[in-house]
Amino acid sequence: MKPRVTVITLGVDNLEKSLVFYRDGLGLPTNGIVGEEFENGAVAFFELQPGLKLAIWNRKDIAHEAKVTLSAPSTTEFTLGHNVNSKAEVDDIMEQAKQAGATITDPAHDTFWGGYSGHFQDPDGHLWEVVWNPQWDTIE
Amino acid sequence: MKPRVTVITLGVDNLEKSLVFYRDGLGLPTNGIVGEEFENGAVAFFELQPGLKLAIWNRKDIAHEAKVTLSAPSTTEFTLGHNVNSKAEVDDIMEQAKQAGATITDPAHDTFWGGYSGHFQDPDGHLWEVVWNPQWDTIE
Numbered sequence: 001m002k003p004r005v006t007v008i009t010l011g012v013d014n015l016e017k018s019l020v021f022y023r024d025g026l027g028l029p030t031n032g033i034v035g036e037e038f039e040n041g042a043v044a045f046f047e048l049q050p051g052l053k054l055a056i057w058n059r060k061d062i063a064h065e066a067k068v069t070l071s072a073p074s075t076t077e078f079t080l081g082h083n084v085n086s087k088a089e090v091d092d093i094m095e096q097a098k099q100a101g102a103t104i105t106d107p108a109h110d111t112f113w114g115g116y117s118g119h120f121q122d123p124d125g126h127l128w129e130v131v132w133n134p135q136w137d138t139i140e
Numbered sequence: 141m142k143p144r145v146t147v148i149t150l151g152v153d154n155l156e157k158s159l160v161f162y163r164d165g166l167g168l169p170t171n172g173i174v175g176e177e178f179e180n181g182a183v184a185f186f187e188l189q190p191g192l193k194l195a196i197w198n199r200k201d202i203a204h205e206a207k208v209t210l211s212a213p214s215t216t217e218f219t220l221g222h223n224v225n226s227k228a229e230v231d232d233i234m235e236q237a238k239q240a241g242a243t244i245t246d247p248a249h250d251t252f253w254g255g256y257s258g259h260f261q262d263p264d265g266h267l268w269e270v271v272w273n274p275q276w277d278t279i280e
Contacts, residue, residue: 001166001233003188006279007221008148009269026141038252048143049191051279059216066219066259066267067246074214076199077266079206081147093141106207112178119206126217127206129149139146139191 006052007045008080011059012124013073018056019044021123025100028054040064079119079127085138087116093130094118102128146192147185148220151199152264153213158196159184161263165240168194180204219259219267225278227256233270234258242268 012018015033022028028046035041040061046054063070084090090108097120098104108118108130117131152158155173162168168186175181180201186194203210224230230248237260238244248258248270257271 001168001222001236002224003168003186003194004222004279005148005188005192005194005220006223007219007269008145009219009221011216011218028141028143035253041253046143048145051189052145052192053221054143054145055221062216062219062267065246066215066269068215068259068261068267070216071214072212074211074217075206075208076151076202076210077214077217078151079147079149079202080145081149081193081195082141082144083146084142096141106205113175113181119208121208127202127208129147129206139144 004051007055008048008052009043009055009057009062010122010124010126011062011073012056013059014123015042015044015056015058017123021100021102022046022054022056025102026096073125075121075125075127079129081129081131083131083133083136083139085132087132090116090118090130090132094120097128097130144191147195148188148192149183149195149197149202150262150264150266151202151213152196153199154263155182155184155196155198157263161240161242162186162194162196165242166236213265215261215265215267219269221269221271223271223273223276223279225272227272230256230258230270230272234260237268237270 102120106119242260246259255273
């Protein structure tokens with residue numbers, strides 16, 4: 001297996017609400033909801049960096065397609081990291097997320113390892129960490 | 141916010157077991173567990189394509205750092221997609237995952253949209269989809 005992830009699919013309970021959050025609130029590029037003609041097929045894709053997409057898909061459809069049991073939402077299954085190049089950028093994005101309706105669980109602050117970060121939850125409780133790590137190269 | 145994810149962090153219950161699965165079973169490159177000198181800091185990173193890392197971190201540490209409540213594991217929160225260039229590659233990776241101890245929830249099969257895919261779960265129940273999509277460009 002090559003070290004590669006091409007799509008990160010988030011399980012959601014309300015596709016339209018999640019679309020509004022990511023498209024209008026965070027400004028991620030998308031063609032909106034597609035695949036509605038297929039049972040369990042309605043999905044929206046957002047283009048991230050080249051070679052990586054974010055998708056939102058109903059939790060019940062993930063359960064159906066992957067043949068697993070639909071379970072109660074859980075916030076501690078994963079986080080998505082969004083690295084930026086300065087503390088000011090962290091603050092700007094945390095504010096953008098707040099305005100978009102995110103839940104700020106952990107306002108941005110200096111970290112024990114010398115960085116600066118904060119966490120927010122999307123409408124389905126999924127965690128994002130917005131982070132400046134001074135040891136990382138500048139991100140284009 | 142720029143359309144970018146730099147780190148995908150998976151919440152796990154046993155860091156060592158997850159490390160063995162991803163490093164030895166799936167062959168993802170890593171320097172192993174680091175940060176053990178910090179409370180809530182033990183983590184392992186795997187290098188994926190340029191600009192993207194996979195991380196494994198204890199669920200309880202995610203809860204602590206993001207200031208959320210630790211919840212029961214749930215399989216339908218997200219999936220990670222691993223696109224490849226042929227049906228044979230899908231089969232090879234599903235077999236590799238099985239040998240690594242993954243739970244195959246959905247053996248590879250032709251999909252309604254003209255592709256070929258299967259799903260497996262890692263030791264913490266996290267879902268991966270291995271997929272060939274004939275409409276995608278060849279993946280390097």
